[in-house]
Amino acid sequence: MPESAHVSRIRSGRRTDIRQQNERLILDAAEKVFAEAGFGGATMQLIADMAGLPKANLHYYFPTKEDLYRRVVQNIFEIWLDAASSFDGAAGPVEGIGAYIEAKMDISRRHPHGSKVWAAEVMHGAPVIQDYLETTLRDWTEGRIAVIRRWIDEGKMAPIDPRHLLYMLWATTQHYADFGHQIETLNAGAALSDRQWREATESVKQIILRGIGAL
Amino acid sequence: MPESAHVSRIRSGRRTDIRQQNERLILDAAEKVFAEAGFGGATMQLIADMAGLPKANLHYYFPTKEDLYRRVVQNIFEIWLDAASSFDGAAGPVEGIGAYIEAKMDISRRHPHGSKVWAAEVMHGAPVIQDYLETTLRDWTEGRIAVIRRWIDEGKMAPIDPRHLLYMLWATTQHYADFGHQIETLNAGAALSDRQWREATESVKQIILRGIGAL
DNA sequence: TCGCATCCTGACCGTATGGTCAATACGAAG
DNA sequence: CTTCGTATTGACCATACGGTCAGGATGCGA
Structure with missing residues (x-):
């Protein structure tokens, strides 16, 4: 086109x-x-x-084409990191993880192309952003794991492996961007409406928050 | 290489x-x-x-290259559909969805390449397998939605939107293949061990089954 | 008005890639 | 041994693509 x-x-x-x-x-x-x-x-x-x-x-x-591509990927990574702040300053998992899910679902809706480029980059072995994975992302992840561990110790949620919880958050929210075409096809070929996006977000929050024993 | x-x-x-x-x-x-x-x-x-x-x-x-690619994608789709049978003949969500998660996690481990090809195909708008999405996948999805609805009516699980539950199952399990490189990087650069795969599968089952009120 | 830095672009080039083909090898059947 | 369908392969081709470049336009400051 x-x-x-x-x-x-x-x-x-x-x-x-x-x-x-x-x-x-x-x-x-x-x-x-x-x-x-x-x-x-x-x-x-x-x-x-x-x-x-x-x-x-x-x-x-x-x-070069690589230079252009690199810039695109970096842009996405920054947007992605911004949502990370939702996690901070939250009293417990319901607020923290709830806000994070909402932020990431919002990104999936507003930046579906970026999400796909990121996904493809990782699938190809992250040739361009490997260093980001090993530094920024790793640090961020360790930090959130510590937060989740604290919540568990404080009895605010069930003793879930924090790592796999994070993976589930990433997977579930990004799926709505990366597999948007499949979702549209199963939605009678139509893009999700405002209402459907809200329902999707609520479903994800419901299942995960209940799943980790935070509700 | x-x-x-x-x-x-x-x-x-x-x-x-x-x-x-x-x-x-x-x-x-x-x-x-x-x-x-x-x-x-x-x-x-x-x-x-x-x-x-x-x-x-x-x-x-x-x-042609397209012919070869088409065959690769079809192969994956068939493997993917086989796991679908885990869903059938189950008395309730704990057995049905539990078995489905195990089957799909197993595929993610054994066929990571196939999963990635499938993901890329969908991300690019499914130029090759659009008809599969509209026929086989749509039918399968409707069937499972009916099953889940029944379980809900029978009080075997909470009233979750079946569609978003299915998306979450797909997203979470396939994430371990499609984003395997990222997961390895966050795992000190090492592939997940047998034990870690088991823990991942258990975590996913735990959170989702508890999240839908089936436990 | 002039000079200069920035911006613009059609035409061009070398290379890599998908695909073709004609010639050959192989091996089972008769 | 001969025949014949299948399999193999090096050499070749047309095209598309990333990237270059020289020449020109533009507009700001002096």
């Missing part, structure tokens, strides 16, 4: 803005194309068409 | 076997390469090297 969209990009005179504006345009297009075609299946030409720019212009802002 | 493995394939004289044998060899290699590189990133040459056959030979058995 080479839909050459966004033709109406406004060129505010400001010289500095142009760079930022075009990079945004390219990154958005790239995220979508990488998500739908994978890194290998994506072509610079397709991304260029979708961004409404000539291909050579992409290479002006992003020297 | 062009490791030209499986050099020691035995040529049992039987003429008919050769086809089956080589197709198996090629399909196994293809599954791995497609999983690790994606459809676009996979090359017939890489698959050929991994299968220990000349590239032209692949095209003798599978005319």
Whole structure:
């Protein structure tokens, strides 16, 4: 679908803005194309068409396809990390994990392409973000495990293995983005409505919070 | 990693076997390469090297890359459907869903490549298996939803939305295959041991079965 | 108005890849 | 041994893709 969209990009005179504006345009297009075609299946030409720019212009802002891809993945990782803060400052699992589920479901709805790119990157062995996994993600994970352990010690939830609980949170919430197409197909071909998203989020919260004995 | 493995394939004289044998060899290699590189990133040459056959030979058995890919995806879908039978003939959710989780976790461990290929296929909009989603999968899903509804009516579990329960089952179990690399990284870089797989399976069963009020 | 840095882009290039083909080897049946 | 269908393979081809580049447009500051 080479839909050459966004033709109406406004060129505010400001010289500095142009760079930022075009990079945004390219990154958005790239995220979508990488998500739908994978890194290998994506072509610079397709991304260029979708961004409404000539291909050579992409290479002006992003020297190589890898550079562009790296930026897309990093963007996602940052969004993903922001949701992590939902976990903090919570009195117990009901608030903390509940808020985290809500935040991650929201990301799945608002950034489905990003989620898919991230998933594909990990599935391919994380060639680009291995270091993030080993540093930022590992640290974050250890921190949350400690929090969950504390909640368990305080009797606020059942003695569940915190690691597998985290995996379940990631898996369940991201599934609504990564497997969105399958879910739509099983939903008579229609995207989930506001109401259905709310129901999905509630179902996930219900099952998990009850499952860990926090309700 | 062009490791030209499986050099020691035995040529049992039987003429008919050769086809089956080589197709198996090629399909196994293809599954791995497609999983690790994606459809676009996979090359017939890489698959050929991994299968220990000349590239032209692949095209003798599978005319095009798409044909080969289609076969790989279909193989996975069949394995995936087999696990579905765990659901049947169960007296209640503890047996039915418990067995289903065990079966799917087992598949995630034994067929991680296949699971990834399936995930990528769905993420890309299911260009190859859309019809399966709309027929076989939809039918299977409706059937299980009916079963779950019955269990709810019989008071064997809480009134959970069956659809979202199924999504959670798929998401959670397949996560251990699709995001296996991430899980390994968070496991000090080591693959999960037998014991850890058992703990993972038990954790998932615990949380979900308790979460739906079946315990 | 001029100079200069930034931005833009059509045309081009080398390479990698999917796929073809013609020639050959193989082995079972007669 | 001959025949014939199946299997094998190196060499080859057309195409598509990532990336380059030289020349030009643009607009800001002096």
